[in-house]
Amino acid sequence: MTNVRENIYEPFTEQSVLVYLEQKGLITDRREVTCQEVGDGNLNYVFIVKDLQTDKSLVVKQALPYAKVVGESWPLSLDRARIERQALQEAAKRVPELVPQVFDYDDDYAVTVMEDLSDHVILRKGLLDGNIYPNIAADIGTYLAENLFHASDEALGPVEKKKLARQFVNPDLCDITEKLVFTDPYYNAESNSYPDNLQESVESLWHDDRLIFEVAKLKKQFLTEGETLLHGDLHTGSVFVTETSTKVIDPEFAFYGPAGFDIGAFIANLTLNYIAQQERADDSRRHEISAYLLETIEQTWAVFEERYRTLLLEKGFDDRQRTEQYADYVIHKIWQDTLGFAGCKTIRRIIGLAHVEDIDGIENAAGRLQAQQRAIETGRSLIFNRSVWRSPKSLTAYLKGLEK
């Protein structure tokens, strides 16, 4: 593990980043480029640097030593820049077409220089604009299967897996997830954030001891089950898309955890979009959009499952892992975990800190409240039914029942 030398690190400005890039030989003349900081500044700076003569561009992402996610600043290890960069490099070994290319990095400055994806849009935004991306299920299903398999004990064998896992111990960022996903939404925590008219629904959740116990079990799994290298924050805001291209970005929450966590995060965010679309979509397009989202949930899992099974049966590290019985067992565990984590991820976006625009942006107040309540109930159902729903059809049938 490389640790940032704090005495070298300093946050760049739009000027100083160009001096740095020139010194590194990544641009030839800083007077011939434009530079713009486009990050939201909560956790990182993101500079887009464009060569005026060649029209080529690149992105410089620099971690900041704090997060502005709880009103005041929350100190965060700069080492997460290394983790994010190494996670991108791991993914590039399996699915180079599905992640931004890393051109250079510097752990002392907590900096990664990578491909500029300004021609892409964030999937969440694209979905909210009513767009349909036909490749998403196949691309994300493939991304999940390739990455979740190839970092596991079953792919690497236990020795190499432990050596890789040691590089992805990520206490600070896991702590954010542990608090915001598994802890705070389930009691009257200061970090929570929800409208007054949701108070009754929220309190009923806080008194649901059966639910809270199930969430405690899922939290224990998140804390202890180091199955594989996760992206760690795979919502629809971590996916860049065009009509023909999908890129998974921002794996700074990467760590060794339960495989179902990433799939659950993605499915939860499609679910939230589906629930929101019942209020947002034009009447003329609601049915089409709803059908697309349900199809995407089903197909993401189907592509994941088929690819994962094939990889395990073909490349499983030991004989006993290359059997249909073992593959069924592992995949069924991942499926149950996917549902449980999807439930937690759905609920946190309504009650906890950091909401999603899908729901919060519903203009009609009654519709918004309806969507919020439905999201909470859907989360609850995902958690309770995780050992009952045998396939994505169960989830999509449930969601179909919410269609306007």
Add this chain to the structure above:
Amino acid sequence: MTNVRENIYEPFTEQSVLVYLEQKGLITDRREVTCQEVGDGNLNYVFIVKDLQTDKSLVVKQALPYAKVVGESWPLSLDRARIERQALQEAAKRVPELVPQVFDYDDDYAVTVMEDLSDHVILRKGLLDGNIYPNIAADIGTYLAENLFHASDEALGPVEKKKLARQFVNPDLCDITEKLVFTDPYYNAESNSYPDNLQESVESLWHDDRLIFEVAKLKKQFLTEGETLLHGDLHTGSVFVTETSTKVIDPEFAFYGPAGFDIGAFIANLTLNYIAQQERADDSRRHEISAYLLETIEQTWAVFEERYRTLLLEKGFDDRQRTEQYADYVIHKIWQDTLGFAGCKTIRRIIGLAHVEDIDGIENAAGRLQAQQRAIETGRSLIFNRSVWRSPKSLTAYLKGLEK
């Protein structure tokens, strides 16, 4: 993590270790001490150094860069000396009376200088001599509860736990366990070792697909569930005893794994001793010894369970963990895992590399074969019944049925 600087390291001799101790100020005059190497030389040197004038003594344990456990030598990281020493130091924070005191260490030489326990005997040997140690259950139950709890997420919180876990990534030694406990006994592996007349029993095990699948699940748990800091090799050869003192030694296999693994290892070795005693003990004492061993199995778990529950309810990191319902859940999982791992640990000592003197030392050939077959069957029962047997009474009732 400190890594040994290989250019400094060299294996000590009975002479050079004294020069080293003198330089370190741990002895005053090397001409006034005796020094004897007493290790079995398979993995480590163990020097006992005694001051002739004060009669005080100490032990110098030095890791060797290989293990002679598979006929030829198996390269092993010297970093395990640091892991063993830090595991002893962690245990000393909770139960200083149950571990040897560490006086000094030097990671460059892979050396730990510690309390000499020559007045103790190895528990396995003591039990084979027909001795009864009334404190063992309380001491080991306490050792297990205090250590397994205090290194867990529930005690440390997720951030501190991850920081501690990072220090105990132990690929080389875990690999030995993975191979010898979970893999090799279940197929015709070169490392296996069993007498010809056991061939039929062993082959029936290799064809027991249901058993092999259960073992694959337990192996997956061993590989992925980083619940707490384990001793990692807690058999009766890792416990030093006198009438009144218990010391747990040799935690070089320490790593973050499932809590039930340590308890299972200890119970498996009591079980093997129990099975062996049916053939070994004098008729006049067999009943007494059998009753003592069953009582020790039951009480070890009872002491562990009560202490662990109390610690969790009093010190659990978050509110949701300090509930009877969560405690029941966690303890029940540990219990199931204990049985499963005990089963694997029992079988490997009959079929795999590295047997136990308890069984191998039975002089009567028919009795030895009987004990070997019973041990295999008991292991199988432990694995299959791990979600059925609700308390140690189920196991001891089963064992009682094997009494002569």
